[in-house]
Amino acid sequence: MARRYPSHLKILVVENNSLLQRALRDMLELWGVGQVVTVSNGQEAKELLRREPYDLLVTDWMMEPVGGAQLVSWVRRSPGSLSPDLPIIVLTANADLATVRAAWDAGADSVLAKPASAATIARRIETVLTRPRRPRPARPEAEPEVRESRATDWPEPSPSRPALSGGSPLRLPPPGPPVRSAEPRRVRLLLALDRLEAALDKPDPLGTRLRHAVSDLQIAASGESAGFQGAAAMVASLSTCVTWVDHDVESFKEAVQAHMDALRWVATTAHDAETAVAVRALVRALRSMVRTLTLRGSADPSLWSDEPAPNNPGQNLPLPPAS
DSSP, X not given: OOOOOOTTOEEEEEOSOHHHHHHHHHHHHHTTOSEEEEEXXXXXXXXXXXXXXXXXXXXXXXXXXXXXXXXXXXXXXOTTOSOTTOOEEEEESOOOHHHHHHHHHHTOSEEEESSOOHHHHHHHHHHHHHXXXXXXXXXXXXXXXXXXXXXXXXXXXXXXXXOOOSSOSOOOOOOOXXXXXXXXXXXHHHHHHHHHHHHHHSOOTTOHHHHHHHHHHXXXXXXXXXXXXXXXXXXXXHHHHHHHSOTTSTTHHHHHHHHHHHHHHHHTBOOOHHHHHHHHHHHHHHHHHHHHHHHHHOSOGGGGOSSOOTTOGGGGOOOOOOO
């Protein structure tokens, strides 16, 4: 991995499978994490979390005698927890709707289905570590120190308007008000994004898995509501990309990843007036990205002409309404 994490990071891994536990520890140490502590169940994790703070908790869901649900709930609500705002990633082999909703209700920041690729785990870790922490009932004087140390180790929030850049194909707006509700529609969208991410990491020669995953996303994002704005337009742009852009062309994978990042942002951010403006800007940036890729590989510039046409994919990408 080109990215290396700050050496002072301290991560607690809770996993009852000894082989996976060792693999996670070795992977995190390879990426430069200064201290990786591993335990086999939630009870051992609680004992550690009572004594010392950590920067991230990565935990399995099904464990004995204390499972992931009990551990996450204890971290968030128990007076004995030193860090109720601790970022938490749940790993589970049963990433069905009920399990994901239960993890969110307990207080998880992210849920990841096993088996997950190293690249997927790395992206998810960076996402939760750069996201603003949950509000915590802590001493007021301690909060500025936490913010200052995090600001020196991680990138500043992206500008409010997305832009193409060399390092990442899309710069997301700063996180808006987080959504803590396990609304079924949001959970279905996040599960569909996980399936798309798996298909992107292990593509098949004909791109069938990728197209099926996009179809699942279209179903999950169908319809619009005030609290879930822009997802359908983003998925429409993604569908155009997967349909019209050669999967072997340079930047195709980065464009798909940009759509996934934007959709995760929408699915985990509460709706307000500022969010609506950011969503419209994101949709325009994604459409512009796909347009550039299609024109690069197409001899027919009328594909993106200004005149509506039945076979023109650019005409079927609605912008979300402004608030």
